Amino acid sequence: MFEKYVKLLKENSIKITPQRLEILKYLDENRTHPTADQIYTGLKEKNPSLSKTTVYNSVETLEEHGLIQSLTISGSESRYDFRNDMHHHFLCKKCGTIIDIDIKCPNIGKMLESGHKVEEVHGYFKGICKDCMKKETKQNGS
Amino acid sequence: MFEKYVKLLKENSIKITPQRLEILKYLDENRTHPTADQIYTGLKEKNPSLSKTTVYNSVETLEEHGLIQSLTISGSESRYDFRNDMHHHFLCKKCGTIIDIDIKCPNIGKMLESGHKVEEVHGYFKGICKDCMKKETKQNGS
DNA sequence: ATGTTAAATTGTAATGATTACAACTTAGAA
DNA sequence: TTCTAAGTTGTAATCATTACAATTTAACAT
Numbered sequence: 001m002f003e004k005y006v007k008l009l010k011e012n013s014i015k016i017t018p019q020r021l022e023i024l025k026y027l028d029e030n031r032t033h034p035t036a037d038q039i040y041t042g043l044k045e046k047n048p049s050l051s052k053t054t055v056y057n058s059v060e061t062l063e064e065h066g067l068i069q070s071l072t073i074s075g076s077e078s079r080y081d082f083r084n085d086m087h088h089h090f091l092c093k094k095c096g097t098i099i100d101i102d103i104k105c106p107n108i109g110k111m112l113e114s115g116h117k118v119e120e121v122h123g124y125f126k127g128i129c130k131d132c133m134k135k136e137t138k139q140n141g142s
Numbered sequence: 143m144f145e146k147y148v149k150l151l152k153e154n155s156i157k158i159t160p161q162r163l164e165i166l167k168y169l170d171e172n173r174t175h176p177t178a179d180q181i182y183t184g185l186k187e188k189n190p191s192l193s194k195t196t197v198y199n200s201v202e203t204l205e206e207h208g209l210i211q212s213l214t215i216s217g218s219e220s221r222y223d224f225r226n227d228m229h230h231h232f233l234c235k236k237c238g239t240i241i242d243i244d245i246k247c248p249n250i251g252k253m254l255e256s257g258h259k260v261e262e263v264h265g266y267f268k269g270i271c272k273d274c275m276k277k278e279t280k281q282n283g284s
Numbered sequence: 285a286t287g288t289t290a291a292a293t294t295g296t297a298a299t300g301a302t303t304a305c306a307a308c309t310t311a312g313a314a
Numbered sequence: 315t316t317c318t319a320a321g322t323t324g325t326a327a328t329c330a331t332t333a334c335a336a337t338t339t340a341a342c343a344t
Contacts, residue, residue, distance in 0.1 A: 107245045
């Protein structure tokens with residue numbers, strides 16, 4: 001059940017706690033880029049003793065060790081992504097969905113030459129997603 | 143003094159107010175990607191009646207009309223950029239500076255084919271800036 | 285110039301995400 | 315099994331942002 005996450009934590013010398021395992025599992029199974037509050041609400045029922053502070057602490061630890069990624073695409077709250085490989089994101093301003101965009105940044109070469117030490121790369125696109133576009137054209141009858 | 147900004151507002155059919163002119167001028171002259179609070183503090187002394195709500199309202203209006211850009215690179219607060227052309231940003235985790243990176247996103251072509259309607263593109267790099275790197279190597283004596 | 289009105293500004297209060305903190309609990313090493 | 319540093323919890327504080335109602339004003343028509 002949790003072997004996968006136990007392994008991940010062990011490999012990164014992070015102390016194993018039931019809360020961290022639950023949070024990792026939740027993020028792995030919910031690739032919707034949830035907020036801390038959504039993680040908390042999603043786990044609270046089956047883990048009544050869970051505290052929201054623990055969610056914040058845990059995602060911070062997991063991010064520091066590179067196990068997960070945090071996104072600031074929405075502006076108002078952080079979102080968390082189980083994927084830690086480089087990819088970009090698209091935020092639909094209409095339905096709020098955040099979609100993974102599987103492209104790598106071709107500018108990294110230039111950045112490495114700049115003299116700055118680059119540790120994170122975030123590519124955020126914002127607009128109206130494919131599905132909402134379809135709905136719009138249907139409504140307009142055009 | 144303010145002709146440039148009067149022109150900008152007129153061209154975009156935005157009602158001209160002293161507050162909006164001051165805020166635009168501040169952003170033009172302070173290309174440090176200031177927060178709403180920094181704009182407010184920077185202008186408050188010479189404009190004692192200025193309200194922080196007005197700063198928030200104004201930057202929102204200016205952004206909606208495409209005159210300025212807002213950045214969510216830091217996560218905890220929005221930052222505002224007088225430049226509205228496409229460019230990327232680098233946030234130094236050590237000194238907090240946000241540096242303009244003059245590269246365009248070569249992925250836009252792919253995005254246009256994706257079916258999503260792209261209205262905004264944000265490229266955020268995070269790490270340690272050139273200056274802080276120099277200081278670090280000096281300290282280490284290496 | 286003056287009057288009119290919708291829009292903008294202001295100050296304060298509310299909200300919402302996140303952090304600080306102190307008491308309690310627990311994972312993992314000895 | 316014991317010990318201790320680290321993790322968890324709940325509550326209270328903080329900080330950015332938004333809501334709102336009263337006042338003021340930009341811009342247009344007269």
